[in-house]
Amino acid sequence: MATVSVNTNVGAMVALQNLNKTNKALNESQTRINTGLKVASAKDNGAIYAIAQSQRSDVKALNAVTESLNRAVSIVDVALAAGEGISDILIQMKEITLAAQDTGLDDTARATLAEDFEALRNQIRQVSQGATFNGVNIIDGSQTSVSPLSSTKGDKMRVEAKNLDVGGTIVTLSSAATFASVTAAAAQFAAVELSLKNVSGALSSLGTASKQISSHITFVSKLSDSMEAGIGNLVDADLAKESAKLQSLQTKQQLGIQALSIANQAPQMVLSLFGQ
Structure with a gap:
């Protein structure tokens, strides 16, 4: 049987971790939809960003050649x-x-x-x-x-x-x-x-x-x-894929909020042990 404690709410901690993970993924998906890019900076994917920047410089150089x-x-x-x-x-x-x-x-x-x-x-x-x-x-x-x-x-x-x-x-x-x-x-x-x-x-x-x-x-x-x-x-981001992912993450976020709310109510069960 799991320990019931008012000091440490493990269920709330797990629910919060999952909710934070969902929020992070949701923010990433929203950023990709807003920018149209899956790699917008070196933080997203350093190797791919470096390659893309090198190619962008070559495209700019080709503009000079064309002129x-x-x-x-x-x-x-x-x-x-x-x-x-x-x-x-x-x-x-x-x-x-x-x-x-x-x-x-x-x-x-x-x-x-x-x-x-x-x-x-x-x-x-x-x-x-x-x-x-x-x-x-x-x-x-x-x-x-x-x-x-x-x-x-x-x-x-x-x-x-x-x-x-x-x-x-x-x-x-x-x-x-x-x-x-x-x-x-x-x-x-x-x-x-x-x-x-x-x-x-x-x-x-x-x-x-x-x-x-x-x-x-x-x-x-x-x-x-x-x-x-x-x-x-x-x-470039696959906007169709990101749109579908956004819908899923938004639903997952709502469920995570509800799970956290339920987990936060668990310590109140202790009151019933004292006839409250």
């Missing part, structure tokens, strides 16, 4: 648009220099064609120097390359700059190119044809670079999404 790649693709795309404009200008210049080789033209007509040629030549310079994004221009000769980040380890991609300004190795026309005779027009015609061929090659290279950067942006985005999903698998 760098987005800037780079914008720089290249602006250069491409300008380069296509320069190619169109060269086509017009080719037409003009071919027309100027007509021996039936008088000097006045040829001079008018030369003025148009010079205006287009100057326009090439304006277009090449205006192709700037975020302070960077890769077709005016001011840059040798652009190197965006490609990984969280600091690796970089490299896009070679293409000098499409007049007087360079691609647009071989000099900054003072013009003509005043059939012979001079023929010489400029040849220079324009070579420049047009060179610009087409440069545009092909820039187009390939833009496509490569865009593909890498897609890869980085998918990698970031996969890492975030992995973090979620580690730390």
Whole structure:
């Protein structure tokens, strides 16, 4: 037979311990529902928290990589648009220099064609120097390359700059190119044809670079999404499970309170032994 004592209520002690255990579990479940996380701090699970934090840092680093790649693709795309404009200008210049080789033209007509040629030549310079994004221009000769980040380890991609300004190795026309005779027009015609061929090659290279950067942006985005999903698998709470658990714990809490109340009344049985 269990000892009946007014000094030590073992039943109440056990009931209180169980109630405290239930309350602790209930608080944990409520916290998980409120935060949506089963591992919200290192106290919940130190190893998992450390892994999740490491992965979170990598995701943040990937955001920096994405921003760098987005800037780079914008720089290249602006250069491409300008380069296509320069190619169109060269086509017009080719037409003009071919027309100027007509021996039936008088000097006045040829001079008018030369003025148009010079205006287009100057326009090439304006277009090449205006192709700037975020302070960077890769077709005016001011840059040798652009190197965006490609990984969280600091690796970089490299896009070679293409000098499409007049007087360079691609647009071989000099900054003072013009003509005043059939012979001079023929010489400029040849220079324009070579420049047009060179610009087409440069545009092909820039187009390939833009496509490569865009593909890498897609890869980085998918990698970031996969890492975030992995973090979620580690730390996210199963809210359906926690909801069901909460209901059970709330019921268990009410029963624990009643059990403690009953246990606290046990010492009063002693009074009946004394006829009270």
